[in-house]
Amino acid sequence: MTSRERPNEDGLIARFFAPLAGEGAFGLKDDVACVSPKPGHDLLLTTDALVETVHFLPEDLPASIARKALGVNVSDLAAKGADPAGFLLSLALPETWTEEWLAAFAAGLGEAARDFACPLLGGDTVKARGALTLCVTAIGEVPTGRMVRRTTAQVGDVICVTGTIGDAALGLKLRKAPAWAESLSPGERAHLADRYLHPQPRHHLARALRTHAHAAMDVSDGLAGDLAKMVRVNGVSAVVEADTVPLSPGVQKAIKVDPGLYDLAVTGGDDYEILCTVPEKKLDSFMKEADSVGVMLSAIGRIVQGHEIPVFRMRGSERRYDAGSFSHF
Amino acid sequence: MTSRERPNEDGLIARFFAPLAGEGAFGLKDDVACVSPKPGHDLLLTTDALVETVHFLPEDLPASIARKALGVNVSDLAAKGADPAGFLLSLALPETWTEEWLAAFAAGLGEAARDFACPLLGGDTVKARGALTLCVTAIGEVPTGRMVRRTTAQVGDVICVTGTIGDAALGLKLRKAPAWAESLSPGERAHLADRYLHPQPRHHLARALRTHAHAAMDVSDGLAGDLAKMVRVNGVSAVVEADTVPLSPGVQKAIKVDPGLYDLAVTGGDDYEILCTVPEKKLDSFMKEADSVGVMLSAIGRIVQGHEIPVFRMRGSERRYDAGSFSHF
Known part of the structure; x- marks a missing residue:
């Protein structure tokens, strides 16, 4: 034609x-x-x-x-x-x-x-x-007036994230058939590939967010970089317990084969999960509401005083992801 | 850098x-x-x-x-x-x-x-x-409820257009230094060139439009083509008196040198004027309000029954601009 x-x-x-x-x-x-x-x-x-x-x-x-x-x-x-x-x-x-x-x-x-x-x-x-x-x-x-802003995080807030992190970044890498892909089951590979192709916006969490969260943004440019953006506009810092960052089975297996992939998982883009900060006293209620609408939610750290970029605490070490954030621009 | x-x-x-x-x-x-x-x-x-x-x-x-x-x-x-x-x-x-x-x-x-x-x-x-x-x-x-739609023209409405038509289309042509450009003064050439570069949205007419017009749209793909679109979605037709279409002095001069440029003026794009239909009894009041906000307004024809594309009546002839409409797509 x-x-x-x-x-x-x-x-x-x-x-x-x-x-x-x-x-x-x-x-x-x-x-x-x-x-x-x-x-x-x-x-x-x-x-x-x-x-x-x-x-x-x-x-x-x-x-x-x-x-x-x-x-x-x-x-x-x-x-x-x-x-x-x-x-x-x-x-x-x-x-x-x-x-x-x-x-x-x-x-x-x-x-x-x-x-x-x-x-x-x-x-x-x-x-x-x-x-x-x-x-x-x-x-x-x-x-009216209930938009959850990015700039209203408070020191002491618990940092939460929906779903799992790094699936899309590894799903994109999969297309180049890396060695670690062989350790994943066909189902795990399909899951990662699908997460790059088809973001799952967490709109069912909207109501729970506006009644519980102090601040929120979506994770599109990598968890570490987006959290860094959030703390910067709030004039605070953050501590993340690295092993509480939610990872899908496929990403966990991939990291076992190639530990460097943890960095890719937390700095890679295209997660389209929600990053939010919640006062501790509302955390239980928030978790329950998230569960009731079928959205997985994990507490991964705290908002703390300071002006440094967020620290990811590992067993025996810590890491800051400097300009490591993925950016489409 | x-x-x-x-x-x-x-x-x-x-x-x-x-x-x-x-x-x-x-x-x-x-x-x-x-x-x-x-x-x-x-x-x-x-x-x-x-x-x-x-x-x-x-x-x-x-x-x-x-x-x-x-x-x-x-x-x-x-x-x-x-x-x-x-x-x-x-x-x-x-x-x-x-x-x-x-x-x-x-x-x-x-x-x-x-x-x-x-x-x-x-x-x-x-x-x-x-x-x-x-x-x-x-x-x-x-x-609330006062948006002026495209689909609400009525048979008998007077067709009006703001500003002048064809300036931008000829302004774009000017860049290729056509023969007719020599008959224009430097000021006229500058006016046409500017009209391509810098559309003048007629937002000051918004209030008068919503109290007077039955239907309206902006002219972006050429007067003839956009009027054809409007009559089509209304299941009507239109008669335009060709010599009432408002033309700037530069366009008038250019058409004198090259009469074929009339067709370009009424089919060329980028006018960003407003085309609207107004019941006859409101026409005087509409003209006055347009004048009071500094927007030139011309009555150029009528909405009539029928399903044909609009006719432009000339002295001794008539013209229909078939698929002649300019389109950016």
């Missing part, structure tokens, strides 16, 4: 994206979406761009790319205690796009939007000059 | 973008902005991406690129009767970016944000794989 036979922008929107449109999107027949928060709620807005080869790989399936683009934005909202309300998508498509690719992308996007309860509200489609580039702006809702 | 010496993403945000942050942006220290509409208001959201060589040219000044990226989004809001409330910016920067470029870009962005009363609320900065690519999501405010 030549590019002349492909639908123009309006045809493309009507065919692939209008079926995904939520309330306030006017069937994507207008340029603008209308959103009103429920009474007593604020709207939260976040935007993240994804570029092929930087944030995903050319061989990734279009449905996976779509899910990731939405998931990383919903993850930002979740970390602020917000429930997803919808999203806008800008898609810069290289000349080589095909209808087949776009149909699979839209199907994956629609499925992710349903899973995250976050409907499509609008967007834009343009020609890329270079690699496929996506920009999602996600909108969330939070009771 | 090598790329190693340039600030990282956090440093870049703190230095160039945090000074532009508006209320609800938390000094860009968080990933997420908090926005609440005034009581009795809806929020409107729109997003437009701009790609180097598609929407602006490599030789354009960084301040101009910034102003255009924000301006085209504010133009979308204005056409819906919304007052700007803020914006998010995703910036995919090629490896070759310099601090000097970014400083000029941020300065231009800040100036445009002040001019449009539309502060920066958040964003993302990533590596581009290819050309500079920007994505702006703009947020506007409109009294």
